[in-house]
Amino acid sequence: xxxxxxxxxxxxxxxxxxxxxxxxxxxxxxxxxxxxxxxxxxxxxxxxxxxxxxxxxxxxxxxxxxxxxxxxxxxxxxxxxxxxxxxxxxxxxxxxxxxxxxxxxxxxxxxxxxxxxxxxxxxxxxxxxxxxxxxxxxxxxxxxxxxxxxxxxxxxxxxxxxxxxxxxxxxxxxxxxxxxxxxxxxxxxxxxxxxxxxxxxxxxxxxxxxxxxxxxxxxxxxxxxxxxxxxxxxxxxxxxxxxxxxxxxxxxxxxxxxxxxxxxxxxxxxxxxxxxxxxxxxxxxxxxxxxxxxxxxxxxxxxxxxxxxxxxxxxxxxxxxxx
Numbered sequence: 001x002x003x004x005x006x007x008x009x010x011x012x013x014x015x016x017x018x019x020x021x022x023x024x025x026x027x028x029x030x031x032x033x034x035x036x037x038x039x040x041x042x043x044x045x046x047x048x049x050x051x052x053x054x055x056x057x058x059x060x061x062x063x064x065x066x067x068x069x070x071x072x073x074x075x076x077x078x079x080x081x082x083x084x085x086x087x088x089x090x091x092x093x094x095x096x097x098x099x100x101x102x103x104x105x106x107x108x109x110x111x112x113x114x115x116x117x118x119x120x121x122x123x124x125x126x127x128x129x130x131x132x133x134x135x136x137x138x139x140x141x142x143x144x145x146x147x148x149x150x151x152x153x154x155x156x157x158x159x160x161x162x163x164x165x166x167x168x169x170x171x172x173x174x175x176x177x178x179x180x181x182x183x184x185x186x187x188x189x190x191x192x193x194x195x196x197x198x199x200x201x202x203x204x205x206x207x208x209x210x211x212x213x214x215x216x217x218x219x220x221x222x223x224x225x226x227x228x229x230x231x232x233x234x235x236x237x238x239x240x241x242x243x244x245x246x247x248x249x250x251x252x253x254x255x256x257x258x259x260x261x262x263x264x265x266x267x268x269x270x271x272x273x274x275x276x277x278x279x280x281x282x283x284x285x286x287x288x289x290x291x292x293x294x295x296x297x298x299x300x301x302x303x304x305x306x307x308x309x310x311x312x313x314x315x316x317x318x319x320x321x322x323x
Contacts, residue, residue: 005077006050006273007163008129010151011038011138012113013056013071013081014090015063016258018303030093032063033258033304034070036113037135037167040259040305044266044295046075047309050273053077053125055151056138059089059112070306080122084112094258106172114140118147126151127158131192131269135167139182140174152189161272164190165265166199176202187216192225192272194265200228213238224277227268227289229261235293237285239277244285249297249318259305260296267292267315294318 016035023029042052054076058064060083067089071078090111095103108114116138126132132155139145156162164186173179183203187193195216197209206212209228217223217238226238234247271288294315302308 003128003130003159004051005053005125005129007042007045007131007133007269008053008055008125008155008160009038009042009133010055010116010148011135012036012090012111013039013054013058013067014092014108014111014113015067016304017091017093018256018258019095020303031303032066034067034306035092035258035304037137037165037262038133039071039074039076040262040309041133041165041266041269042076043071043074043306044263044309045270048266048270048312050270051077053080053129055080055116055122055125057082057084057112057116057120059083059087060085061088063089063091064112074306077125080125082116082120084115087112087115090114094256104169104171106169108172110141113138114144116144116147118143118150121147121151121154123154126154126160129155129160130273131163132156132160133163133165133265133269134186135165136179136182136186137167137169137172139186140172145182149185156189161191161277162189163192163194163265163269165194165261166196167261168196168199168202187220188222190220190223191277192227192268193223194227194229194261194268196261197228197230209236210243225268225272225280227264229264231257235264235289237289239280239285242280242282242285244282244289246286246289246293248293249322251297251318251322254297254300255303257300258303259299259308262305263299263309264292264296267295290319291315294322
């Protein structure tokens with residue numbers, strides 16, 4: 001079948017309310033930034049010239065319509081973006097600390113992204129992608145979890161590579177045991193994985209991330225490219241028996257880290273589309289990480305994610321100034 005899409009992603013599309021100063025009366029102001037990890041990934045891929053499509057559900061409300069318009073503006077195919085007539089768009093309030101890290105409060109009990117059903121999946125999009133990407137926020141509840149698993153199976157059977165980002169958000173799970181079970185299911189199906197340092201600890205108990213990665217690669221031999229993000233410390237990549245580490249770019253101007261991991265993930269998938277996941281050298285992994293780290297740094301210098309993705313020339317400028 002013709003692979004007309006480079007990457008198709010399924011999951012949450014929501015509004016991130018980020019702090020934006022205070023009013024004259026001393027009340028906090030919040031900016032309604034479009035977000036949601038899967039669409040953040042797709043937005044960056046579109047900046048890099050890739051063709052993408054999103055599968056998900058928003059509420060038939062002002063925020064859902066805002067999100068549809070923003071995703072369309074980003075160049076992402078929205079034929080499989082559905083509107084729930086009864087359940088509102090999911091909202092997240094993001095509190096930002098001085099170092100740029102965040103704390104999330106979700107308004108999602110329920111939220112429209114949880115309402116996606118298996119029978120609503122667009123098989124044409126799933127069968128027409130080179131890479132299918134997903135996380136675990138679309139696995140927190142039974143119905144959407146069934147839809148996610150069916151989407152993975154359909155894409156895999158059609159020959160797509162499977163990309164997985166656990167994107168652990170503990171407040172959204174009924175139990176840590178269920179979260180771990182769903183993350184392990186995702187890891188067991190994925191070719192390409194982006195996992196954060198805290199998620200390595202959650203799964204393996206290891207604070208030595210190389211040891212934690214080794215445990216995962218032994219447990220899940222299906223993983224062909226494993227990337228461990230270390231926040232402000234950088235990222236490690238494991239592939240074809242090689243390991244590469246690249247420190248983060250610390251060039252100042254960081255406002256918040258929302259979307260940094262998704263930007264990184266998108267750049268990795270862009271590289272995989274060009275260079276594959278087989279027989280990768282340490283140098284090729286290093287080049288991939290440098291590009292991804294530079295892009296991730298740039299998105300931290302703006303608020304929000306979907307509308308804050310850097311242009312390729314901005315990334316290359318960072319790389320040329322920091323050889």
